[in-house]
Amino acid sequence: MPFxxxxxxxxxxxxxxxxxxxxxxxxxxxxxxxxxxxxxxTITELESENFNNSGDYAGIDRSEDVVFIEITLNAGRTVEKKKALYAEIAKRLTADPGVRPEDVVISLLEVSKENWSLGNGVAQYA
Incomplete structure (x- = not known):
């Protein structure tokens, strides 16, 4: 269950x-x-003064239309799967809604399955 x-x-x-x-x-x-x-x-929209995209960090020239994507998910995917995910997100966002690939910044946060409750105060995956 990614969030x-x-x-x-x-x-x-x-x-x-x-x-x-x-x-x-x-x-x-x-x-x-x-x-x-x-x-x-969820989507969070930020005012300009609450937004910093680090310009050209790591040799990538980001614009003011940068999109930060943070995905929390169960641990255990291979590096190959993660790379495929990054590439597919960038490809899809370029096609719709038209985000430059340089403006797609992604981070994955991996957690153990017991760290989720999907409602009712129950650890459904534990």
Whole structure:
């Protein structure tokens, strides 16, 4: 059960924001085989003064339209699966809603299965 947090500068349309969530979900379905309808995601829009994209850190020239994607998921995927996920997210977001690949910043946070409660105060995976 991944939980996705997407952060971007304020001002994009609802259609743009929905496309971000949908394309990240589809990339996870394709590359790391998450279950169908496993859609846990939020979007946070930030004012300019609360947003720093580090410009050209690591030799990548990011614009003001950078999108930060943080995915918390169960530990255990291979490096190859993670690389495939990064590539697929960038490809999909370039196609829809039109994010430059340079502006797609992704981090994965891996947790043990017992660190989830999906509701009712129950550790469903423990």
């Amino acid at each position: 996705t947090r997407i952060s971007l500068k304020k001002g994009k349309s609802p259609k743009y924001r929905r496309a971000l969530m949908e394309q990240v979900y589809l990339a996870m379905r394709e590359t790391i085989e998450i279950p169908e309808n496993d859609r846990f995601a």
